[in-house]
Amino acid sequence: MMAFLVITAIAAIRRTDLFAVTMLFGIYSFLTAVLFMDLDAVDVAFTEAAVGAGISTVLMLSTLRLTGRFESSRRRNPLLPLLVVTVTGSALVYGMLDAPPFGDPQAPVHQHVAPRYITESPDEIGVPNMVTSVLASYRGFDTLGETIVIFTAGLAVLLLLGMREGQNLRPSRLAIGDFLVLRVVVKVLVAFILLYALYVLLHGDYGAGGGFQSGVIFATGFVIYDLVFGEADVRRVLPPRWLARLAVAGILLYAGVGIFSMLAGRPFLDYSVLAHDPVHGQHIGILLIEIGVGVTVFAVILAIFYAFSGLRRPSQVA
Amino acid sequence: MYNYFLAVFLMMAGFYVVIAQGNLVKKVIGLGMFQTSVFILYISIGKVNGGQAPILTEGVTSYSNPLPHVLMLTAIVVGVATTAVGLALVIRIHEAYGSVEEHDIQQRDNAEDALLEGEL
Structure with missing residues (x-):
């Protein structure tokens, strides 16, 4: 498993064909997801598989379409960087020798707040998935912050690249939808992908999953449809300006829950005001x-x- | 214990790409590797021997630590959003310079500087 990861990483470094590198990076992501699964982190594995292997590969390929597929073969002398990397790596390994042994239940990380999350959360929050209860309840502030970071990053991309409205869309015949098999399979799949995303969202309390994974999977459904049938169709369903409004609406809903609990005389993001029974309030x-x-x-x-x-590439605009 | 060394190796692999290779897209991929190594480190720290995935199940008494999972889960999604910002910057650099190779970009900058100094 780990050997595979190492090999993929080295191969990705050595190839100069960036298309191959992107694909290798997708494989690398999948391998990491499997490793996370092995280490009991089901939610993290789920996210990594959806994000790393799916969305980031698509984004990298879109970038390559614009900037060119091949890296210039000119290489600088790799000796100095190799030296720097070796020295830094040795220092890190030296530091790690002091770390508590792998999997030791007595390690300091497992002594502080984690036992409370594990023993108390079933009674306090009433949700079987501890990752969800920590994410959404105990550390709700953090998660609000993370969501705002994502929103800001989206804003930055839009500021840098702009968004095309209406005119000048890629016509559907330039998409890869010429293959009948692809069209049929994608049409059937999209419905299931979207349904699955909703299941992941609503079932996140009980099994692996939650808002982050669900949002990514829902977006994947639209992306795959876009790739096969062209932009025009997807944008008719969901025009770009609505996306900005949706993004804001999500954050407002999150912060609104916090404000509501403050107005009800409790601390920010205290869910007990949402129902008569505090545990039920946590659920809502x-x-x-x-x-x-x-x-x-x-x-x-x-x-x-x-x-x-x-x-568009400059040549395509004309 | 091997997990820790794996994390260090992958981190250094990403670091090497960032400092030694000139292509900006490849640098972004290197940063991605660097990032994943941090995820692996955190998740390895959260593992408890004999523990189960932290979802409440009948008859299971030992769970792995859910806290690193939460932190890394959000970090992955934030990571893809910031990677997108990086790629957007790369695309704009390509528009402005016509290249994503560090060497070419620096050469053009130097040439323009020389031109400016000549005018002064």
Whole structure:
């Protein structure tokens, strides 16, 4: 497993064909997801598989379409960088020798707040998936911050690249939809992908999943349809300006839950005001903010994809 | 324990790409590798021997630490958003310079500087 990761990483460094490098990086992401699965981090593996292997590969390929596929073969002397890397790596390994042994239950990380999350969260939050209860309830502030970071990143991409409205869309015959098999398979698949995304969103309390994964998967459904049938169709369903509004709506929903609990006389993001029973309130609160996160992530990812795929090579504009 | 060394190796591999190779797209991929190595490190730290995935199940008493999972889960999604910003910058650089090779970009900058100084 780890050997595979190492080999993929080295191959990705050595190839000069950036298309191959991107594909290798996708494989690398998948391998990492499997490794996370092995280390009990099901939610993280899920996210890595959806994000690393799916969306980032598509974004990299869109970039390559504009900047060219091959790296120039001119290489600088690799000795000095290799020396720097070896020295830094040795220092890090030296530091790690002091770290607690792998998998030791007595390690300091497992002593502080984690036991409380594990033993108390079933009673306090009433949600079986501890990752969800930590993400959405105990550390709700963090997650709000992360969502805002994602929103800001989306904003930055739109500022840098701009978004094309209406005119000048890539006509559907330039898409790869000429193959009947692809058209049929994608048409059937899209419905299931979107349904699955909703399941992941609403079922995140009980199994692996939640707003982040769901938003990414929902966006993947639109991306795959776009790739096969061309931009015009997808943008008729969801015009770019609506994406910006959706992204804002998601954050407002999240922050709104916080403001609501403040108005009800409790601290920011205290869900106990949402129902008579505090545990039930937690349920509603977690669901609401997961929806907020999901909507924002979906809108931002899709907006970024629109911005990347809407660009033309200089030769194509004319 | 090997997980820690794996994380260091991948981190250094990403670091090497960033400092030694001139292509900006490849540098972004190197940063991605660097980032993944940090994820692997955190998740390895959260693992408990004999523990199960942190989803409440009948008859399971030992769970792995959910906290690193939460931190890394959000970091992955934030990571793809910031990677997109990086790629957007690369595309704009390509528009302005017609190249994504560090060497060519620097050469053009130097040539323009020389031209400006000549005018002064």
